[in-house]
Amino acid sequence: MSRVTARRPMQRISPTGEIRRPDTLVVEEPLEMRLGGRSLTVTMRTPGADIDLVHGFLLSENIIGAADDVLSARYCAGTDANGQNTYNVLDIRLRTPVPAPPSRNFLTTSACGLCGKTALDEVRTRTRYPIPTEGLVVETGVLAAMPEELRRHQSVFDATGGLHAAGLFTADGTALAVREDVGRHNAVDKVIGWALRENRIPAPDLVLIVSGRASFELVQKAVMAGIPMLGAVSAPSSLAVDLAAESGLTLVGFLRGDTMNAYTGTHRLAHSAAVSANGTG
Template sequence: MPEPMMSHESASSLPITHLDAGPSTPRDAAAVTVVVMGPEGARERDDWIVAEEPLEIRAGGPGQKATSVAVTMRTPGADPELAVGFLYTEGLIASCAEVVTAKPLNERPGRAACNIIEVALSRPFDGSALKRNFFATSSCGVCGKATLEQVAVRCAPVEAGPVIGRSVLISLPEVLRGAQTVFDRTGGLHAAGLFDADGRLLALREDVGRHNAVDKLVGRALLDGLLPLSGRILLVSGRTSFEILQKAAVAGVPIVCAVSAPSTLAVSVAERLGITLVGFLRGASFNVYTHADRIDPRR
């Protein structure tokens, strides 16, 4: 089990954490040589590109052979969090108590990095109940799922949550961007940040897929016993899709923000499940698409 990202003591004591940009996590980016062409001509220089590799997620109960649940394209790093968060937001596990271990298959010192995570559960896992073994691309975790009904996860509307001042919301993108260490090197991946009601960054995960970054955050919170995230704000880079809102709803997040636009399904899910959905959060203004009562424009 990975080291806890968040404290069990109190929300105010949660540390700022993110993927390590140093040599201890060499798989999140790769060095390449590029040819830069401009008015002055062509020249070669070294550059960094974000890593994208498949991750197979398997799950099994006591005495069971682990069942392959999904393959997702992701940026390596926080893979156990991603696997556990995925299982939770897809409705395949209900609590941290069900997770015994989540680790790379055949993890041994000196071996090459593994792109398979096995999640051992404390109760039987019915793999036959899965309607599909789907392939989730980095751009859209919903891709490959047979129908909208198979995507939908039944969950209750989120709790009331805090009322946030406008000034807090407009400060979030700059804080998120300043903490994106891998983006600084590559310029090519998304981030999901978890904030408290005062706008303090509690946790950050980066990934080539927005949905993966959210699953990593949710997985870490689940492993640390911090769900539901009823007093938190989720900010994602890029747009908000149906799946982002579904995952936020399952985790109990009352306010979801993005620097770009939402989709129609995202707005529908937010409206139905009581989530305040904010889009185009840039500069001094933003759009509130649903449940605007959680935003105070006067402060």
């Protein structure tokens, strides 16, 4: 299955005139997740790494805790006008079947319609992998270089300019896995799902880097996976900072060039003279 990009007609308008030509766009299609034949949720995603996406989502929602909790994940149903499989429906069989929760009970939507404290309590009481206080330490110079390394792996972004990315890095700056998706939360689920299937969860020795902002749901996913550090190219939200502080996660925003804003967990940052850990946003 290779439907990551698609071509569409476009009229480019500039001071020098107009040009009509096809443009390369990122594909966005629905993925329905089913548990034992029952619909669980639908997410809009860029096709590719769907198995990782499902594993990451189920872990983030505390439905599974290990890769072997999933007996099988297979494409089913869903055909187009020509009778071809759309690969937009995945049915998952769990070792221990669980009732499909209504979407309003998903942790990723718990910040909607609830007070901040309730959202924080939901994550704290459900996580299987509390973040250890000691362990991971990353030099700020190494951390500052991670977004550029993430960008180097964004081949689809190069073609479309329309994708988010997430990557898992070691403390020395080595990129272990990078995934792209039209949804930032899907990109994170894909790398977490990869780590789960590689038996790297919990991941007390890894850093999660995202190409955009750090929302509550991205911090929540890092916490649920036991990842102690999250770096974002753009700004965090107030609730994301609150959850990071509550969970003991190191949250760094505005990770650009030689500056960064460290909001929580600064004990995991080893200052490098070439980098300011108190940059402005």
